[in-house]
Amino acid sequence: MKSIFIRSLFFFPLMLSVVAEESALSASVSNVALEQDAVTGNVKVSYTLENAPCVVTVDFTTNGVSIGAVNFRNLVGEVNKLVQPGNHEIIWCPGTDWKGSPSESLKVAVTAWSTNSPPDYMLVSLTGNPGSDPFSAGVRYYVSEEALPFEGGIADEMLKTDWLVMKKVKAKGITFRMGITAAENGGSANTSAPTYYAKLTNDYYLGVYEFTQHQWENLQPGWSRPSYFTNDWRCRPVEGTGGTYIRGYSDNKSHRVWPNDGHSINWKGPDSGITGLYQLQRISGLLLDLPTEAQWEFAARAGCSSPMPDGSAVYSPTAIANYGRFPGSPDLPEGITVDRDTPPTKGGTAIVGSYPPNAWGFYDMFGNVRELCLDASGMTYAQDVVHIDPVGPSGTAAITKNHIVRGGCWKAAGSVAERKSFNINYCGIGSSALKNGSDCIGFRVCLTLP
Numbered sequence: 001m002k003s004i005f006i007r008s009l010f011f012f013p014l015m016l017s018v019v020a021e022e023s024a025l026s027a028s029v030s031n032v033a034l035e036q037d038a039v040t041g042n043v044k045v046s047y048t049l050e051n052a053p054c055v056v057t058v059d060f061t062t063n064g065v066s067i068g069a070v071n072f073r074n075l076v077g078e079v080n081k082l083v084q085p086g087n088h089e090i091i092w093c094p095g096t097d098w099k100g101s102p103s104e105s106l107k108v109a110v111t112a113w114s115t116n117s118p119p120d121y122m123l124v125s126l127t128g129n130p131g132s133d134p135f136s137a138g139v140r141y142y143v144s145e146e147a148l149p150f151e152g153g154i155a156d157e158m159l160k161t162d163w164l165v166m167k168k169v170k171a172k173g174i175t176f177r178m179g180i181t182a183a184e185n186g187g188s189a190n191t192s193a194p195t196y197y198a199k200l201t202n203d204y205y206l207g208v209y210e211f212t213q214h215q216w217e218n219l220q221p222g223w224s225r226p227s228y229f230t231n232d233w234r235c236r237p238v239e240g241t242g243g244t245y246i247r248g249y250s251d252n253k254s255h256r257v258w259p260n261d262g263h264s265i266n267w268k269g270p271d272s273g274i275t276g277l278y279q280l281q282r283i284s285g286l287l288l289d290l291p292t293e294a295q296w297e298f299a300a301r302a303g304c305s306s307p308m309p310d311g312s313a314v315y316s317p318t319a320i321a322n323y324g325r326f327p328g329s330p331d332l333p334e335g336i337t338v339d340r341d342t343p344p345t346k347g348g349t350a351i352v353g354s355y356p357p358n359a360w361g362f363y364d365m366f367g368n369v370r371e372l373c374l375d376a377s378g379m380t381y382a383q384d385v386v387h388i389d390p391v392g393p394s395g396t397a398a399i400t401k402n403h404i405v406r407g408g409c410w411k412a413a414g415s416v417a418e419r420k421s422f423n424i425n426y427c428g429i430g431s432s433a434l435k436n437g438s439d440c441i442g443f444r445v446c447l448t449l450p
Contacts, residue, residue: 027054027112031087034108045090047110049083054112055141056083057119058090061107069147071098080140080147082115116450119143122205124164124284126218139284145361154208154361160235160352161214164280164445166205167361169299175199175386178297180307180315196381198294199388206291206299207444209352210237210364210371219279228439229348231341236349237369237442243403246372246443247277247290263287263448280445291446293373294390296406300366302359309358309366323358324367325350325410349410367408369442375404409440 028050036043045058056079060067074097078088113119121142128138142148148165150156159165179195213227214234226240227233248266265278280288291299307315309323321329338347344354353363365371375392392404 027052027114029056029110029112032108032110034106041093041095043092043094043106045077045092045108045110046087047090048087049085049112051085052114053082053084054114055081055118056088057111057113057141057143057147058092059109059111059143060092061109062105067098069142069144073097073147073149075149080142080149082139082141083112113141117203118168118449120168121145121148122166122168122447123148123159124166124280124286124288125162126164126215126280126283127162128283139286155353157235160209160212162218164211164215165208166445166447167208168203168205168449169295169360170203171200171295171298172203173199173201174298176298176301177305178294178381178390194383196383197386198298198390199386200294200298201389203449204291204295205447205449206295206362207446208357208362210368210442210444212236212352213238216241216276219276219283220274228340229342229344231343232351235351235353236344237352237364239349239369239439239442241276241442242438243372245276248275263289265289277445286447288445288447290372290374290443292389292391293375293404293406295446295448296365296371296373299360299362300358300407302362304359309356320366320408322355324355324364324408326367326408327411329367347410365407368410369407369440370405370409370412371407372441372443373404373406377404405441411440 029047030050031046031048033046034043035046047056049056058072058075058079059069060072072092072094074093075090077090079090119141121144123140123142125138125140140149145154148154148156148159150158152158154165175197176199177195178198181195212235213225216227216238217225225233226242226245227236227238228240229236263281265275265281267274267278277289302309304311306313308319310319312319320326340348342348344351350364350368352368355364355366355368357363358365375390377392379390379392381387381390
């Protein structure tokens with residue numbers, strides 16, 4: 001698999017006509033113009049961005065209908081990223097992508113997206129130089145899955161190795177019920193964690209996949225791989241890292257703990273190594289972090305009040321196995337006890353994205369590895385009020401508690417694991433697993449928007 005790059009061209013004259021201009025909020029796009037090079041056939045779009053930095057995207061249309069983002073993925077210049085105000089250019093190579101008729105007239109719409117309402121997909125390069133920022137080419141934005149600049153689309157291996165792909169979750173102002181009722185859980189009430197209502201005040205990006213071993217290695221070059229599974233390891237989820245390696249969590253009270261100082265990551269991990277998420281923040285220039293439990297569950301539910309991805313009203317441990325890697329999964333012939341060199345098709349963790357996604361396009365939230373959240377456990381939420389952006393206990397109370405992990409995993413059998421994604425799951429990280437890691441605990445990355 002490889003990304004799409006500009007290749008050899010063939011020229012056909014385009015009828016470049018009326019230009020459409022779009023803007024968002026306080027930003028202003030003006031002076032939009034099209035021209036085609038008579039020799040190369042390349043199309044140049046020039047525009048002026050005024051008032052504020054924005055993410056800029058384009059759409060090409062004929063007869064008022066988009067030609068489809070898959071037909072103009074070969075774009076270079078100031079597009080699909082955060083752009084500073086000023087005069088800018090975009091180059092498109094139509095002969096590479098589009099097989100439209102030369103007689104068709106072409107129009108272009110340039111859209112400026114405000115930083116608190118960017119496009120639906122964000123890509124982060126994991127091979128950039130630490131210390132870069134979102135104005136660099138290392139952070140890209142796309143309006144749809146179709147627009148992603150990789151031949152394999154959302155399933156391209158590059159998005160599981162050298163890039164991080166994230167999708168926007170539109171959660172601002174939405175109230176939803178956390179947890180699962182006894183009726184939904186086959187009559188078994190979860191008395192240790194009753195349901196309650198939560199409201200999120202911001203949209204956020206969430207990793208489409210669980211963070212993989214190759215992605216982790218990009219953040220930690222030179223470190224030995226921490227994960228248990230070694231066969232076909234690159235696109236299997238990273239596990240065995242431990243919370244202290246991920247973001248500097250520790251039972252040492254001098255370390256920073258959520259939520260006292262927001263998404264400030266402790267750079268120093270075990271053995272004086274740089275923590276993974278601190279390195280990711282340096283590379284991207286973004287406050288990428290773990291999701292809160294409420295963010296995780298909202299995305300797992302994907303707008304559905306049912307405990308099942310297919311909308312079924314009652315949770316079924318048999319049916320849920322079709323949506324993730326569990327001991328009961330149909331394609332897990334070797335069961336729970338497997339050697340570290342077991343191929344992902346035979347047992348242990350699966351290649352991320354091996355099972356169908358939920359309704360919002362997030363993979364493996366129902367089973368593969370359990371996923372670490374920001375919250376510490378132990379908070380009791382009242383059922384008769386709506387809790388705004390719940391984050392669990394704070395300060396020293398958080399340090400002394402286990403941290404919450406969510407979702408099922410490849411090795412956990414029985415009712416605890418099978419209460420899956422929608423149930424409050426405190427079966428998680430004690431002091432040993434938090435520090436040293438576990439072969440059934442991983443994570444995915446979140447970015448809360450302003």
